[in-house]
Amino acid sequence: QQAEMTAANAGDIANLGFVVGSKCVAVIDTGGTYAVGRALHQAIRRVTALPVCYVINTHVHPDHVFGNQAFAVEEAQFVGHVRLADSMRRRGPNYLGALQRDLGTAAEGTTLVLPGLSVAGIERIDLGGRRLVLRAWRTAHTDTDLTVLDEKSGTLWLGDLLFVGHIPVVDGSLRGFIAVSGELKHVAAKRAIPGHGRAIAWPAAIIPQEQYLGRLLADLRNALKARTPILVAVETIPCDREDQWQLVDRFHKRNVTAAYAELEWEQ
Numbered sequence: 001q002q003a004e005m006t007a008a009n010a011g012d013i014a015n016l017g018f019v020v021g022s023k024c025v026a027v028i029d030t031g032g033t034y035a036v037g038r039a040l041h042q043a044i045r046r047v048t049a050l051p052v053c054y055v056i057n058t059h060v061h062p063d064h065v066f067g068n069q070a071f072a073v074e075e076a077q078f079v080g081h082v083r084l085a086d087s088m089r090r091r092g093p094n095y096l097g098a099l100q101r102d103l104g105t106a107a108e109g110t111t112l113v114l115p116g117l118s119v120a121g122i123e124r125i126d127l128g129g130r131r132l133v134l135r136a137w138r139t140a141h142t143d144t145d146l147t148v149l150d151e152k153s154g155t156l157w158l159g160d161l162l163f164v165g166h167i168p169v170v171d172g173s174l175r176g177f178i179a180v181s182g183e184l185k186h187v188a189a190k191r192a193i194p195g196h197g198r199a200i201a202w203p204a205a206i207i208p209q210e211q212y213l214g215r216l217l218a219d220l221r222n223a224l225k226a227r228t229p230i231l232v233a234v235e236t237i238p239c240d241r242e243d244q245w246q247l248v249d250r251f252h253k254r255n256v257t258a259a260y261a262e263l264e265w266e267q
Contacts, residue, residue, distance in 0.1 A: 002166040002196055002246040005032050005063055010106040011099065012036045014063040015193055017157070018044050019150050021127025024053035027076075028148050028157050029195075030067030033099070034109035037067020052076045054125055056134065057115060058159025060087040060144045061171075062095040064195065068113035079125075080115035081136045081144040088114050119146060137161065139172040140180035147187070154190030156202055164197040167245035167252060168209050174220075174259035178213045181206055208244060215240035216255060220263050230260050 005011045011032025018027045018040070025044060030037040044052065052074040057065045059081070065088065068078060092112040099107045119136045133149040141160045148157040160169065161180060170177055185203040192202040216237070223233045239245065239252040 004247075004250065005099070005102065007103050007106055010035065011063060011066065011103055012039075014195055015157075015197070016040050016067070017193065018047075018052075019127060019130060019132060020048050020050060021130035023126075023128030024051050026054040026056060026125065026127055026132055026148075027052055027071060028056050029058055029064040029159065030055060030070065032063040032066050033103065033107055034067060034069045034111070035106060037070030040067060041070045041073075053127065054079055054117075054132075056080070056132075056146070056148055057084060058146050058148070058157065058161075058195065059142045060084055060091060061142065061160065062099060064159060065113075066095075066099065066110050069109065069111050072113060077117045078113060078115040079117045079119065079134065081146045082118040082120040084144040084146075085114045085118065087142070087144050088112055137180050137183075138176050140177040141169065142172045145172070145180070147184070149187065149189060154188075155199075156187060156189035156192045158184070158192055158194055160195035162192055162194040162206055163209050164194045164200055164205060165246050166194075166196045167239070167248050167250075168212055168255070169251050170213075170216075170255045170258050174213060174217055174255075174262055178210065178217060181210050181213065208241070212240045212245070216259060217263075220256065220259050221266070224260070224264055224266070230257065233260055 001013050003013050016029045055071045055076050055078045057080045119134050123134045125132050131151050135147050137145045189202045191199050192205050193199050219237045234253050234256045237256050239248050
């Protein structure tokens, strides 16, 4: 869903899923709390008794990784971007503190479970007649972004490298996010699953995101050329196609702030 984690939604806001092969199961993201991860694990058990062999995290944000603990009962390998483990170590304590503060009892049992298997480029894993292609990307939405392509169904799991409805969020690099968005369009897939929101046809799904990020880049470069102070830029740079996006008030100004700091070194 297009929302921040709250006690009301119990941290269940991200797209989670699993792929079943003839030998085992791969989980793709685990949710924002132990309870969400446990519900996902129970859903898998209603479908298959095959073991979970891989738990794949698409990036560091807590709504995608804090359900990992629910899969500790499985002899699974936890998988992520080559920088994910370090990022979880650095950010995890603050994320966990905020989770406990904001969600209260809904956060009970939630702990950090770091990946043991890292992906630096492209890796392929076989679930038994079902192969997944894992790809680590340069810094974009975050510096830990990983995609998963299910070759059999043509489904591309993008995590938060794709925003549909929810305004794109820059927690890594604006220039990198634009570059990666362009590269992603060349990935052959039938459908895309964003980090939040519905599955959607690919690659047309990424066009609105590219437009938003491209306009933000152009506006910021113009502001920096005019020596516009950051506080003025934050208040005056508009959100491109604002009526198409949700959570604009929460994230657009944050994007301007983050990207301003990145781009001012170009000048």
